[in-house]
Amino acid sequence: MSSKALEMLANETVEDSDDDVPQLSAHALAALEEFYTDQHQQEKSASVQPAEDWNLSQFWYNEATCETLATEVEACCREQNPNSPSEVIVAFVSCPTLYLHVRKLRLNKQQSVDNLHLLEFDTRFASWDDSYQSRFNFHRYDFREPEKLPANLLGKCSLVIADPPFLSEECLRSTAFSIQRLICSNSGRLILCTGAVQEDLAAKYLNASRRQFKPGHANRLSNEFACFTNYSTITFE
Ligand SMILES: C[S@@+](CC[C@H](N)C(=O)[O-])C[C@H]1O[C@@H](n2cnc3c(N)ncnc32)[C@H](O)[C@@H]1O
Structure with a gap:
C-alpha cells in the first residue's frame, strides 16, 4: 500500500497557489497521510521484535x-x-x-x-x-x-x-x-x-x-x- 501511495504522489499534479507555495491535491495529501500511517505502524510493529x-x-x-x-x-x-x-x-x-x-x-x-x-x-x-x-x-x-x-x-x-x-x-x-x-x-x-x-x-x-x-x-x-x-x-x- 505504501509504495502505491508513493507512486500516486509522484504522478500527482502539483498546483501552485497565488503565493507560489507548492500545494498537493487533496488526493495526494490523503495518499501521503496513508503512507506515513503505514510506515508508523510498521516501525511500531518492528520495534516489538528484539534483536537475536x-x-x-x-x-x-x-x-x-x-x-x-x-x-x-x-x-x-x-x-x-x-x-x-x-x-x-x-x-x-x-x-x-x-x-x-x-x-x-x-x-x-x-x-x-x-x-x-x-x-x-x-x-x-x-x-x-x-x-x-x-x-x-x-x-x-x-x-x-x-x-x-x-x-x-x-x-x-x-x-x-x-x-x-x-x-x-x-x-x-x-x-x-x-x-x-x-x-x-x-x-x-x-x-x-x-x-x-x-x-x-x-x-x-x-x-x-x-x-x-x-x-x-x-x-x-x-x-x-x-x-x-x-x-x-x-x-x-
Ligand atoms: C532456534 S530459536 C527459534 C526461534 C524461531 N526461529 C523464531 O523465529 O521464532 C530458539 C528459541 O529458543 C529459546 N530458548 C533459549 N533458551 C531456552 C531454554 N532454556 N528453554 C526454552 N527455550 C529457550 C530462544 O530464546 C529462541 O526463541
Missing part, C-alpha cells in the same frame, strides 16, 4: 517462513473449528517471532488473540505491546524444567509449533515431553522446526516426519533446517 541473542540460540525466521507457517496455523485452526477458528488453542514453544507474526495478522483483522500462547525462555517477549496496547500471552518456559507448564494449557492445545534452541537429544527429548503434555491427546497437531539432523529423534519422540518445506532465517544459518509434522500439512508440502 545468539547466547540463547536465537535465529529468527525470515518473513517468507513466518508467512508460510502462519498460513498453515490458520488453516489448521479453520479445520479444527470452522465457525470460530480463533477459539482453537495454539501454543508456540520457543518460536517467538512466529507467535508475533500470527498475533499481528489476527489483530490487524480485529480477531481474538486470547488463544495464542507463547512459551519462551526470553522474558523480553513478556513485555507490553505498544503497537496494539495489549499484553503478550507469555509463559516463561525452560526446556530444562519441562514439567513446569501453564496448568490451564495441559492437554488443551490443538496445535503446537516448536523450535527448540539446541540440536541435542536432551533438548529435543525435554521439549517433546512438554509438547506431549500440552497437546490434545487424540487430535492434537504438531509442527516442529529444527535441524535436519534431528529427523530420527523427531520420529522417535514425537512421531513427526519430515516435510519438503525448509524454514528460512533472517540471518543465514550453516545448519540445514527442516520442518517435521505429525499430520498431513494443509498449505505446504
